[in-house]
Amino acid sequence: MSSYLVRRLWQMVPILFGVSLGAFAFLQAVPGDPARLLAGPDATLQDVQLVRARLGLDRPLILRYVYFLRNALVGDFGRSFRSGEAVAAIVARHFGPTLLLSVASVVFATVTGLGVGLLQAVRRNTAPDYVSTVVSVAGISTPPFFLGLLLIYLLAVGLRWFPTGGMGTARSLVLPALTLGAGVAATIARFARSSLLEVLGEEFVRTARAKGLEERSVLLKHALRNALIPVVTMIGLQFGFLLSGAIVVETVFSWPGLGWLMVQSISFRDYPVLVAEILLFSLQFLVINLVVDLLYAGLDPRVAYG
């Protein structure tokens, strides 16, 4: 088990190295001159060249990458072109809000999604199933941008129950988490329903019922546990996407997370911040995939790692 973990962790190193190289090369290929963007359209060429020298962009690309690697290995990801702050500090500051929002959304989505999926599977082809199916399809198809603004105008401007945006008290978390979680909840519900229905048709369920187990126990202990494996994979994947910063929701709710930072950094061609963000997102996916694989072992005794 632990040797498996160590092996998996080691495998991440070459992947992250490749990602850093790819990110570096890719950003250079994107049109846009950070020095001109930072200096502004009304800066003279002289001002632009001063800025370029300050950013170190007057050095050759290879040299810049070598410097980057050398510093990154000791945890120094350079300084933001835009603000001059240490990149590690900037990314760390925006990671907290995104993690908080992602966890809140996933918790909300998992609880709602599993609950609805369970209900749908049990009451298959009845009114509650049809109604909640329509609602979850609507949930998947509603653009978060629209849902977010709808919630803001109904619950924040109209009823004034929640702030319109920004990150402050716990109340400020509710609307963005709902908006972000709605689509995920609907997806989980659809997945849970079909997965449960499949499992409920299997022989071991019939056996469990035949030996006189209560329906409740059959459902929760036997069926649900087996139905969860694809659902957990899906939740893990969704969590990974959420952790990369929900650009639209973070923008609508002025939530200072990684998605917000990404948009800002792209518009300024803030290469150091962008490279660090891309690396972080890759790392997050690698870690989540690992956690999901380990969760399988917990859910399914047949799965073991050595």
Place this chain on the structure above:
Amino acid sequence: MKKSVSGLLVVGVALALLSIGPGQTPVRAQAKTATVALYADAVTLDPYDTNDNLSLSVERTVYDGLVGFTPDMKVKPQLATSWEASPDARVFTFHLRRGVKFHDGTAFSAEAVKINFDRVRDPGQKLRRYSLYEMIDSITVVDESTVRFTLRKPFGAMLYNFAHPAGRIISPAAIAKGGAFLARNPVGTGPFKFVSWAPGREIVLERNPEFWEAGQPRVDRIVFKFIPEDASRVAMLLSGEAQFAFPVTGVQADAVAKTPDVSLDARWSIYAYYVALHTQRGPFRNMAVRQALNYAIDKNAIVKVVLRGYGRALDAPMAPGVANYTQVQAGGWPYDVVKAKALLSEAGFPNGFPTVLWLGNATETQRLGEAIQQMLAQVGVKVELQPMEAGTLSAVRFKPIEDNLSQANLAGWSPSTGDADWALRPLLGGGTWPPTLFNLAFYKNAKVDELLADALGTADETRRAKDYAEASRIVWGEAPWIFLYNSQNLAGVRAGTTGVYALGDGTVDVREATLTGK
């Protein structure tokens, strides 16, 4: 196994909750806080390293300049009570306010002024506003409250460069701590002191009880909130979480105007919008073609449809709010399709020609592009719209002429000094073709260059105004641009809030914020 995973989650949530904790200290109930919702975060709070309107807006609240701008962009005294310029516009002498203190308790003096401008004009500092002050040759402290600037060459627009919001006076003690410190910790003499900056969220300022102007400031706290999404920003105003929101887009203007307790504040900007035509290449080399295009565009329809009425046709190559502006043609180039077609036929394009228009990708910009496309189609000019993301657009536009593939460029410009020199020279001067500056039309006219140089060589405002009027007339007739419009800045204000407004250059001034009632 399962335990350790849930443990990890708990730690994560706890960490995230911790990060949400601080910065939420409740304000005294009776303290008056003006909350101002703006569209982006500040970049830096070092004025000499600033070129974005958001940072300038915050800096203006913490700092004073020698001189500043009134709401309609006229130069007014701040730390200097009076000034003189030599007739050749080379020596500028400022008489300073006495008894003024920086927020760190140190005294403001002529020496402090010298330290500030010596810093920015040192190329080794690599500051973004170097060019605004690099023409300063020497700075003399005449006495404690008199400072004299001598320029390397005459520069008639210098007073406007001093009034530029980048030209603020920082405490020398803070300057001694270095650029990285200044970027995050502004120490000035202005009506509000810096308290905190949570990047991406807010900047908090509190009143400076020792501010030099009697009766100011009138509120205890200013909170700048950064709300990039237009609809969310307006929602914040409507829900009462903010007293002032800027900008409000044309689409939202009616909703804001109709809401009780909220009003729409429309003020003339100094932005001029135009289509720059590449005058050195293709059909646009021909002046008659460029004039035809000016006749073919119905500016009033554009103002009505795209701007919802919050604008007016340009009647000169700059907005009327710019210092030393002179009207060239009342109402702008007349809309006359017949004349446009006749001119195109004369020029050898009876059936028009295809061309490409580069523009930004904002919704309103694209709508403007579509309007232009439709109108030009009426005279046979088939416009292909190429909207681009800001960084890409900037990259292709700033290429030198031999690599520059542009034909027509939809652009807007606000001269940050508020003066005609910076409205004309960077856009139409012969020495400002890309990559040097923003002359996207690659326009060059010896007479115009001569007039621009003459105006810079004198401190005589009458002579300057005459030069710029003459230059404007030449440019207008030769039509290197399709002259479009001058827009209004739209802001939303809650009832009981006064003294907060958007200036013509798109920065916000909250120095005299006043809250009455609730």
